[in-house]
Amino acid sequence: MINIVIFGAPGSGKGTQSDKLIEHYHLFHISTGDVLRDHMRRGTELGMVAKEYIDQGQLVPDDLIIDLLAQVLDENKENTTQGVIFDGYPRTIPQAEALEGMLAERGTQVDAVVGLEVPDEELIKRIVLRGEQSGRADDNEDTARKRIEVYYEQTSPLKAYYQEQGKYLAINGMGTIDGIFELIQHELDNI
Numbered sequence: 001m002i003n004i005v006i007f008g009a010p011g012s013g014k015g016t017q018s019d020k021l022i023e024h025y026h027l028f029h030i031s032t033g034d035v036l037r038d039h040m041r042r043g044t045e046l047g048m049v050a051k052e053y054i055d056q057g058q059l060v061p062d063d064l065i066i067d068l069l070a071q072v073l074d075e076n077k078e079n080t081t082q083g084v085i086f087d088g089y090p091r092t093i094p095q096a097e098a099l100e101g102m103l104a105e106r107g108t109q110v111d112a113v114v115g116l117e118v119p120d121e122e123l124i125k126r127i128v129l130r131g132e133q134s135g136r137a138d139d140n141e142d143t144a145r146k147r148i149e150v151y152y153e154q155t156s157p158l159k160a161y162y163q164e165q166g167k168y169l170a171i172n173g174m175g176t177i178d179g180i181f182e183l184i185q186h187e188l189d190n191i
């Protein structure tokens with residue numbers, strides 16, 4: 001069993017590399033962004049609250065996200081026995097601490113944090129391009145810049161948090177999707 005956090009700024013390739021990891025390691029994938037977008041599509045109460053934050057480029061409040069993650073883990077007890085890819089979670093220190101507690105209750109832990117490192121201007125380019133192709137409302141230049149600002153303020157401290165635990169694997173997120181996946185695989189095969 002292996003639990004991996006895939007970490008990085010918005011547009012760094014988290015969702016993209018998660019797809020490759022699932023295929024290769026047969027892990028259960030939890031993307032909090034996907035779960036929130038599903039709630040928004042269905043117009044649930046959580047979806048309506050989340051939309052207010054996501055459209056502004058802000059993080060959804062920790063208490064809502066932590067409850068959501070606990071619920072997803074509880075609903076998927078059988079599916080998570082081989083391990084989980086946490087994609088886009090944690091995004092704050094309180095979320096990381098909550099994750100530690102939830103996994104400890106299940107007798108497990110975060111084994112590795114794959115940190116995709118990509119320069120800001122490339123992040124903006126990727127997000128704007130995806131916005132043009134998918135019509136995702138938060139994928140426009142102004143919101144992308146806000147999301148990156150929020151990333152530096154609230155999410156990037158997690159890098160040091162996981163480095164102190166010896167779990168952070170720095171990956172150069174520039175290059176082809178397959179080339180980046182090879183770097184990730186090489187690092188994971190050595191843990």
Ligand code: B4P
Binds near residue numbers: 053091147174177180
């Ligand atoms: P997410 O859905 O997690 O969105 P994201 O950060 O943009 O990452 P994503 O995985 O989609 O993009 P990727 O980098 O793969 O979150 C959306 C919002 O939900 C957040 O802003 C926040 O408001 C909220 N939220 C989610 N989780 C939360 C939490 N835990 N706490 C609070 N709020 C939360 O890819 C981007 C683009 O780049 C794609 O088009 C891809 O094709 C392209 N790309 C990928 N790799 C590439 C490469 N090597 N070269 C060129 N292009 C590449």
